Amino acid sequence: MDSAFGQLAVLGSSLVLMCGLTLLWRRGSSAHIAAFAAQSVALAATAALIAVFTGSRELWLVAVAFLGLKGVLMPILLSRMDRRLGGPRELEPYVNTATSLVIGGLLVVLAYIVTRPVLEVSRLPTRSGMPLAMGLIFVSLFVIISRKKALTQVIGFLALENGIALLAMLGTYGIPFIVEMGVFLDALMGFLVMQIVIYRIQETFESIDVEQLNRLSQ
């Protein structure tokens, strides 16, 4: 029973991580948004899985919240933003795609090394998924620093938030619901603030290429 739970948890976590790596691979904004939506659905499924095996009622609420807000609402908001901004479909990232994929793979290996001490003390059946969640956190941070388009960076931030939520669920079977919701609302507020900032950038520079922020405008 526990081994099947562990296997499925790792499976869910690797799906979540795969969607994160898709951000490095694809270039179009719509592909990024679709990857984020798929990631959130996978995350919600993992939460539901943990809820089934641990019998936690709060995690069910969390799963539903993930599915509704991150799987449906945020992708809709993101694609609305993408439509309104328009602009160039592809921006050359700081690191090219092939290299960033290899770096992504290395980051996951690094995550395995970093989480090794935790894995040794943990007895949870879900522990094998924790390095993958940590890997997603690293990969999302890499997306944020290596991509130029502000929209992609926002998606990277949201994926980072997904990674943290996944790590919390796998490591502790869900932090208390009230804390979870607090973090969640923080992320939502952050997202809304970033949305406004991006519109401002677009109005000022006629582009959301953040490289232009390096230069002073009169």
Add this chain to the structure above:
Amino acid sequence: MPSPAGYAVAIAQAALALLLAPGLVGLIRLFKARLQNRRGAPVWQPYLELRKLFAKEVVVSTNASWLFRAAPFVVFTSTVAVAFLVPVLAVPSPFDAVGDLLVVVYLLLLGTFFLALAGLDPGSAFGGMGSSREMTVAALSEPTVALAIFALALGAGSTNLGQIVARTMADPASAVSPGYLLAFGALFVVTLAENGRLPVDNPATHLELTMIHEAMILEYSGRYLALIEWAAWLKVLLFFSLLGNLFVPWGVATALTPASLGWAFATLIAKLAVLGVVLAVFETRVAKLRLFRVPELLAVSFVLAVLAITVSFLVR
């Protein structure tokens, strides 16, 4: 000590692979044609093509050396040799002692290498382009084949393909483990690249500036072309049986009884047909990638393979 019957079955399964290969390609073509609202040629069309090509006269460029004549035989025999090592119908095969997955990878690469040389040999502009592209793709995809199967080999504790199959059958839960799924994804992408299928190369076209496989064999005709085409089709079948039998091993015969061999044959046909449909649907959905974006696709599959190894190494 393997019995004579074991050898007979191993030889029979290589012959079966050789005979089924044109049919499989015919099936994929038929599915694709139907998906594109064409009626399509019948499934046995590739057999007729082979018969026609074997009967035709060979035309060889005056600039070509012995290499050009030798390459089709090297390509064909190396691919047939792989057919002896890949678990198609039954495990363990007595030829498991001869070669493991590393031998399979190198034999496949040997064929690719000679095909590339033969593309350069007659000195045509197209052939050289095809060879250079094929080498670019092969250099990126061969390591992924090895890595993806290594991820499975880690679990089985052996690089022997027959033993990997046996071990997966003994432990069915491992077939849904993330390491397996990641390795499957990696191997599927590489199957497309190695066999010149759609996002990498277009198998349906003959005169296009971006072709890879067809550009190398443009100078070939008659029975040489037949051998190369047959080897290429056999390669598709072998990759399909790797995908089908390594990751979903159920049905592969472990005992040499007629009943289990018959069941193995039936499941093999089913697996090949399912993979054929998947490939046809996939090829109809995707557009060909720009050549310079192919390395990105292969990098994806390489990263998948690396992750597969990492996961199966640490979750063991």
